[in-house]
Amino acid sequence: MTPEATLAKFRDYMVGPARFANLLSCFELGLIDALRDKPGASAVELGDAVGAKPDHVEQLLHLPVKEGFLAYDAATGGYSLDALADLPKEDLDRALVFMDLVKVTMLRQLYYLSESVKAGTVVGLKEFYGYDGNLFGAVAEHKDLRESWATAMDAGTARVDPWFFDNVDVPAGARVLDLAGNTGLGAINTYRLKASPGLTVTTFDLPEKEQEALENFRANGVAEHCSFIGGDVFQEVPPGFDIVLIRHFLTLWDRSEVLRILHNVNKSLDVGGQVSVLVPVYQDNVREHDSRSVDFYPAFFLGCAMGQGGPQKLSTWSGWLEECGFEMTQVVVEDPAAIPADALPLQAVLTARKIA
Secondary structure: OOHHHHHHHHHHHHHHHHHHHHHHHHHHOOHHHHHHHOOOEEHHHHHHHHOOOHHHHHHHHHHHHHHOOEEEEOOOOEEEEOHHHHOOHHHHHHHHHHHHHHHHHOOOHHHHHHHHHHHOOOHHHHHHHOOOOOHHHHOOOOHHHHHHHHHHHHHHHHHHHHHHHHOOOOOOOOEEEEEOOOOOHHHHHHHHHOOOOOOEEEEEEOHHHHHHHHHHHHHOOOOOOEEEEEOOOOOOOOOOOOEEEEEOOHHHOOHHHHHHHHHHHHHHOOOOOEEEEEEEEEOOOOOOOOOHHHHOHHHHHHHHHOOOOOOEEHHHHHHHHHHOOEEEEEEEEOOHHHOOOOOOOEEEEEEEEEOO
16 A cells, blocks of 8 residues: 555545444434425525525535535535435434444544543543443433434344344254343244244343243243343353353453353353353454454453454354364354344354363
């Protein structure tokens, strides 16, 4: 890479936050909706529609015109949708949900990214919210964080979970443990998507989540097949299960904690018992085109979510499972061409069995 190309790369990073805020504001102010209602509207008309000065509207619209999201007619002074006119609403809504997640849960906290890396905690949460902990605890106390985070996570789970279960073998009548299964949604999905005579699914998580989980089981008509065990995965994992499922969890932790979790899972299983893990992955060669996760997740996990953790390379995840006494039996990675172009994580399912 030449010095000029290197400086051009720096320029991309310099303007990143400004571009993000400019585009999102066009949606938040209602400018895009106004153009759907009245194609060809001028800056004056758009300003009247959204309650802003036309000078300011015009400033904001230069960027989406440059990017091809909008079109501008110099002869009439009117704006209209360009690429945005062809984007399905479902796809646009998904992208906007994620942009809201970035705004609400990341922009302020990332001011303290360097401090968070040194401290191993999310310093920004303490500075801006007075919360000494991680994002997953903070969402319970702060509505703005909870609404933004939960909406984005639910959308991601709805996309990924069916793919996960398509790539996991759950034999008929198996006893399944959903590790760190929160309030039971994973157990419910497991039973519904893998139903068979005698199949039982147990959520394992902190004791305070039991009542909500049991209520969810009853509300979804699976109380006969789903149950809850309270405990701490860092202390021990309950025995008596054929399969342990771990989804959306290992990524929260650094290597030492992940190994501790996997060692406890290994202890709980009989020889031949199965563990299936859903994790986002980095390409082993992060210079490959589809290494999209590295653009987002290091900063998110270290500076906004946990102060630790993050996706790992596929070889790293496999190595950690083998280090903890498992033999890999199947690895399935999402096809980048088969997921939405705006999706950031490239997910993988790693299945392994306990060896003697």
